[in-house]
Amino acid sequence: MKKEVKNIYLYDDQGVDVESLDQLKATCEALLGKNYTIKTISAEDVARGLWCHDAALFCMPGGADLYYVKKLHGRGNDCIKKYVYEGGAFLGICAGAYYASLRVEFDKGGPLEVVGPRELGFFKGTCRGPVLAPYSYTTKAGCRAAALTTSLCDVPRTVVYYHGGGFFEHAETCPQTRVIATYEHDGPAIIFTRCGKGRAVLSGVHFEFNPLVMDQHDPYLQKIMHELVASNETRIILGTHIFAMLV
Template sequence: MAYVYLYSGPGADEGNSEILVRSLQKSLKPGVYTVCGLTADEIIKGAWTSIAAAFVMPGGFDKGFIRALGDPGATAIRDYVWNGGSYLGVGAGAYYACDYIEFDKDGPLEVAGDRPLKFFPGKGIGPAYGPYSYDDERGARAPPVDFFQYPGPRSTSTKIYFNGGNLFEPYSKESSTMKNGSTSEVTMGTYEKPLGVYSGLPEQPLAVVKCTAGTGVAVLSGVQMEVRSSDLDGNNHYLKPIKQELQSYDVTNNIVWSSALQELGLQVVV
């Protein structure tokens, strides 16, 4: 039995984590994987790396990840991926895996700075659709996304749940590894290919990317591919119209989600 581990600790959104676990259990091939949580202390100790099929960083608040995991936790995750592991980051988990982030730049919620994993050699800039609120779901959307299915190059147009996620801006090939005043000498990963673009935004920026780091792989998503309309509270006046809008895309998004898991080398329900 292989294990798909989900970070469970400060910074992780409990509701999103529950949805992720449920979606993983539905989509991964039964009898092959067990999905379970890992605390920050367990991540730092590192015993999990030898039996992990993938590591998942959920949505939430990535400053919480940084405080809880520190350099030892980030190093454990980096080493796992660089040595052949698979990382899935959604929402905050995607921001956390960029070299540098800019959230709500020049706004009241501004967060900017280097991030430790550096699987994506570029910036995570968000929210791709604003405004965002930590207190409610007023920032939730169902933006159009063109997703490129595994193994490609088929393209699927869909709408996917979004709330505060980022777009990805890769550095130019001519750029040095030192960015934004960073003093880090940590080697960055390689941006391999787009998996999805925000088709409703100017210039269709990257919404989902696949990166390589050493012999490992990372799939990072600014949209929450794991969410279905049934996961949304129809009594919430922010979510009710989005729930209705996403219903007709649930089947397509099951395919998109499974495709992203396959990009990580995981076996899915056919």
């Protein structure tokens, strides 16, 4: 009997940024909600592995990568990796993209340095950042409107929200990997990669963030809000393409 793959699982445990999770959930519901049930899942349940039997997609949102390491090391990562390599789909955004790369280099040499190997390794290289501005864990001082050039015919350019993400070093020469979008001056921002029978999309930018529901009163967001709103339609088209690559 063919297994049902009707659920999209969003990782939700220590280290996950609440706003990132909420935005990802809203985007999944808007673009995929007619055909799939959107669910959150804890690290403990990831490690149990039961979700693998009915998952159409596993998503890791933005947050703090070191907590992902702490909670998923070993059994949890093994389950995610097995699921993907046996034909599943994975989406990693910002911290989720760092985490799914073979190596992380975040703020190397700086006060927030996080450097080291990671177990999933869907991208067989280094995700290095932050790209566009220094990161702050307490404010949105490091947020930017990221101008992207894409490989998609109907959305060659767009602008999306950025907050601390990385770029995928040498992704353009990595086997089984395609660059979907590139930062204006700083390398690959979104990539698609084949992983055994499965596939993964990793994004250093927050293409899932809808500017129309972001905090209009935040002084840092106010500086970039006009650009984000002006590109919201192309952002949605980009997101539609990304999900079509996965489910």
